[in-house]
Amino acid sequence: MDVQSSRVVPDGGYGWIVVAAVALINMTNQSILSVFGQLFVGELQKMQEDTFTAALITNLNSLALNFSGLFIGPAIKSFKPRNVAATGCILVALGLALCAFASESWHFILGYSFFVGFGLGLISPSTFMAINSYFTTKRGRAVGVSLAGAGLGQVLIPHLVRYLLDNHGFRYAVLSMSSLSLFGLFGAAFLKPLNPPAKHNNRKHIRLLTEADGEKTSPLQVVIVPTNQSKIERSPPNVDTLCSRMGQRLVQAMDLELLKDLVFWSIIVGMALVYTATINFTMIFPGFLGQTAQLNSQMVAFCMSLVAGADIVFRLLLPIVTDHLRIPYRVVFLIGIVGLFVARCVLAENQTLPVIITMSVLTGMMKSATVINNNLTISAHCRSEKLAGGLGLSMMSKGVIVITVGQLLGWVRDYADSYLICLYAQGVILLVVVLVWTPEILYRHRRQRCATNKSMETQSIDAAEVAKLNS
Structure with missing residues (x-):
């Protein structure tokens, strides 16, 4: 039975305080990713480190962020979302504090890549x-408003970082960002659970590893052996070994049963591919504008601001429309993928300024559709008691795809020495997701519609028979 169905969901009320608290957490923590270059690249150059080191730090950060999904399901079930979010904020603050006193590149790897990455992975x-x-x-x-907090932070925090670097230096600026991330603890304090969660204590799994399922130990056990049974004939040994029981507990703790569902595989792999294409586009877009489109630095900044501005505005407006029309989250995500595909193809074919401005706005709009509906798509597919594990598995799939497909996109850009070829490669990835998802969604929609029509026909026949009997 779905746990959520047995609870009274207010659909608002104190929930909006939770949304405001999450927006504060996102603004003071998630937006840290947007100022990595502004904060650390200058210091790395003073250490005579090259671009490879900076890329390694960011890639390891993404790796730690996504592979924290390995622990997020059991952590949320055992320690509740509020405690997990607070732990994430503390890890982000600790990681930035370590970076403030860094004197070698591996200090940044330890502080920013692992502590900050793992902390952000717990927060989301x-x-x-x-x-x-x-x-x-x-x-x-609600999710759109909470994510708009991260967008607002990406607009405001770079200006704060620039002021701190210019007037107080690197160490003071990073320590200030570390202190700012601790404001997330204030938001985490308001993440009160709606109802006591279903009993699920993963810490008991360790004690149960040495016990077979359904087996209860007692201080006194009496075994009756028939007299006509030889001493050599004994009950066969229990083949349920420690390793198999440990595997069963691991499957339960991480909700690995979800991997038996092919639709779930399609969802998490498709979203991971879109996530990777989005990261790659964000990385190459400034270079595309400056080198391929031949725009000056002022126009490059303007176009990037258009993308960020459209993203923030539509994070607030788009959910109002889609919730009112009751469009499924996965369908909205698919529309966003189609929009991103169109924007990349148009940018690759036409680099005139009006087209670039239009496609920048379209990219921001469609990006918001994918960002907002990422976790919502998983929540619509998974039962509430399996949602934490589903989110963790989705994060792990992103980590794997970023390492493999993300590196492949970077190799395509370097080998072809062309931003246009890289845009087309991203378009191919997005098109693959569209071609896989569209038939499946249409089939499921048609099957659901047929089931609904059949149910209505059955109800009408039953009503006619009741009316006949009454007459």
Whole structure:
């Protein structure tokens, strides 16, 4: 039975306080990723480190962020979203504090890549779980408002970092960012669970590893052996070994049963491919504007601001429309993928300024559709008691795809020495997701519609028979 169905969901109320708290957490923590170059590249250059080192630090950060999904499901079930989110904020603050006193590149790898990456990986799914329990029909707009906090931070924090670097230096600026991330603890304090969660204590799994399922130990056990049974004939040994029981507990703790579902595989792999293409586009877009489109630095900044501005605005507006029309989250995500595919193809074919401005706005709009509906798509597919594990598995798939497909896209850009070829490569990835998802969604929609029509026909026949009997 779905746990969520047995609870009264307010679809608002205190939930909006939770949304505001999550927006604060996102603004003071998630937006840290956007100022990595501004904060650390100058210091790395003073250490005579090259671009490879900076790329290694960011890639390891993404790796730690996504592979924290290995632990996020059991962590949320055992320690509740509020405690997990607070732990993430503390790890981010600790990692930045370590970076403030860094004297070698491996200090940045330890502080920023692992501590900050792992902390951010704990924050994202735990805050979504907190919001998810308070909303049903307004869930999309609640998630949109909370993610708009991260967008607002990406607009404001770079100016704060620039002021701190210019007036107080590197160490003071990084320590200030570390202190700022601790404001997330204030937001985490408001992530009160809606109802006591279903009993699920993963810490008991360790004690149960040496016990067979359904087996209860007692201080006194009496064994009756028939007299006509030889001493050599004994009951066969229990083949349920420690390793098999450990595997069963691991499957339960991480909700690995979800991997038996091919649709779930399609969802997480498709979203991971879109996530990777988005990261790669964000990385090459400034170079494309400056070198291929021949725009000056002022126009490059303007176009990038258009993308960020459209993203923030539509994070607030798009969920209102989609929730009102009751469009499924995965369909909205698919529309976003199609829009991103169109924008990349148009940019690759036409580099005139009006087209670039238009496609920059379209990219921001469609990016918001994918960002907002990422976790929502998983929540619509998974039962509430499996949601934490589903989010963790989705994060792990992103980590694997970023390492493999992301590196492949970088190799395509370097080998072809062309931003246009890289845009086309991203378009191919997005098109593959569209071609795989579209038939499946249409088939499921048609099957659901046929089931609904059949149910209505059955109800009408039953009503006619009742009316005949009454007459």
